[in-house]
Amino acid sequence: MFDRLALARGAGAPDSIAMSWLEGEATFGQLAQDVGRVSSALFQLRTLMPSVVAIRYEHPYRHWILVLALARLGLPSASLPGHVDANFHRAVDILTPDIVLLDQPTEGNFSQSLVLDENWFEHVCSIGKELDEIIPVLPDDVLRLSLAGGTGHTTKRIALTARYVETAIYHLVFQDLVSQKYREGDLRVLPTLGAETSSGFLVILAALAAGTRLQMLTAAQLGLVFSQKTPTVAVVSPRQIEAILSQLPPGMAPLPELYLTIAGGKLPSTLRDSICQMLTPNVQVVYGADECGVVTVAQSDPQISDDVVGQVLPWVGLQIVDEQGSPVPAGSTGTVRVCGTGVVDGYHNDPDATAAQFKNGWFYPGDRGFLDLEGNLHLVGRTDALVSFGGDKFDLDALDERLLGCAGVKDGAMFVVPDRQGVAAPWVALVTDVDFKLDELSTWMREIFPNLPDVTVVWISAVPRLESGQPDRVALLKAVQSS
Structure with missing residues (x-):
């Protein structure tokens, strides 16, 4: 179980800090105790035999208590985006969780949801009983479902077995040892990748x-x-x-x-x-x-x-x-x-x-x-129309399709221009009605693509196109560079 692997080294130094956030911190000993008590409180979830339990918590410590507690119970977990937007609802639709654990009531297409708020955590973690039963987990049991959206046109679901998670952790630790110069000390790791992806989770x-x-x-x-x-x-x-x-x-x-x-x-x-x-x-x-x-x-x-x-x-x-x-x-x-x-x-x-x-x-x-x-x-x-805007990948064809559905847009095309640091940035060439309002386009695009960075807009008389009918994005780039 990856919960034991995650807490094993900290068990030898229970007073060392495992996690800190803006309002506080928790030691490895506290984290291990909280995971044990929360897993005991959630033990009855096993009787429901869920194929996946999704977690939506803005507080990072409580989120990871739940991740590790579900692993201890042998239940597959998945993390949902913290912000309730198009990405959140898309993740729910793709993961199709049987149960969603929430920090507050949230609207969504859930089969079943359970709100475990701050008061619940404080009660369980202060007086709850720790789980004393060891749940057997086989190497090929699926313990985690994640989202992958960087290598294709649509976001897909990945199932991670106990064997895969263990191997991936060993890979990351070994990679760190051979590629970085730092060693022992008061080392702090600042993760910025979302836990809903396997990379951020691992x-x-x-x-x-x-x-x-x-x-x-x-x-x-x-x-x-x-x-x-x-x-x-x-x-x-x-x-x-x-x-x-x-x-x-x-x-x-x-x-x-x-x-x-x-x-x-x-x-x-x-x-x-x-x-x-x-x-x-x-x-x-x-x-x-x-x-x-x-x-x-x-x-x-x-x-x-x-x-x-x-x-x-x-x-x-x-x-x-x-x-x-x-x-x-x-x-x-x-x-x-x-x-x-x-x-x-x-x-x-x-x-x-x-x-x-x-x-x-x-x-x-x-x-x-x-x-x-x-x-x-x-x-x-x-090999496709995907482009990375500084880390997040987008399908230019999908952006074009959404763009053309906005009221007042007669024609348009997304294209890429490197910014002053050389990082690919999104631009859009537009043919619009005279009374077109740009803020309406921004709202329209982010309803589906909330992670889309700020877009630079140019108005043109006609979008250049290839014989296939596709926008000539190279011509648009050259026009910007020449101007």
Whole structure:
């Protein structure tokens, strides 16, 4: 059970801090006790035999008490987004949970919901009885369901077995040992990836298993870590690090005790230089996906090109193949595919989507690239219309479809323009009615795509199109660059 793995190292140091948040902190001993008491209080959920129990809690500590308690009970869990928006309802529809645990009454398409508020937690964690029964869990039992939306046009469901979670934790801890310079000490890990994804979920579990302190902050609170002088590890996207840099006080000296891992996109050299000059010289880039974990790691180096995402990790098999699935020589561009113990078997109860991206033991993340003679992976594009806006991936065709449904829009197309740091940013070319109101378009788009970053708008007389009828996004980019 991954709850025991997460708490094992902390058991030897129960007074060390396991998790802190803006209003408080909890030791490993307190976390273990709270997990035991909450799992005992929820024991009757086992009689309902749910296929998945979803969790929606804004408070990070209570959220993770529930995650670990459900694991102790042998019940599969899933995390829902903290904000109730289009992403939340989409997650509920995809996960189809039998039971949803909530911190407050929430509208949604739930089969059954259970509100466990602050008073319930305080009561159970203060006087509740700890669970003394050990629930047997087999290696191939599914203990976690997660969402994966970065390698296809639609978000899909991934089922993680006890064996997979344990292996993935070992991978992350070993990767950390061989790729980073920090070692023992008052190490704090700042996770920013959502727990609803397998990547965000596993990063937090691995940090607990390593006995480190998790510092749970919202995006608006990220600046707080820079007033701390103890070693900090932060996993951030290019978009998040741009926001952090914009919040730094003028003249602040770089922090040699801060270690950044950039995930969710390539690291442009301009942004890399800004990080080193303003924040920290300790930067690494990781490439991977929720379906396969981390695939490559690259240490920041001014001598390498922007498209390099690093060396392949030792437990990963990676090939570049042509359209027939045959490996191509070093330096030749093709489709990236990976295999290994970090790759899931497929998408849960979705044979069509599985067949499209999992073939003959290989997972195809949808990226194109090449391996150089030194074994570095270079990413050069996608095999589909997905684009990463600083970490979050979007389907440009789906954005166009939504855009064209907005009242007052006669024609339009989304396209990509690198910002001043070299990070891909969303732009839109519009043909609209004279009385068109731009704020209505913003509301319209974010009803479906709440994570869409701020979009730069240009008005044009006609959208250039290819012979296929698709927007000519390259022409739109060149028009912006030339102007």
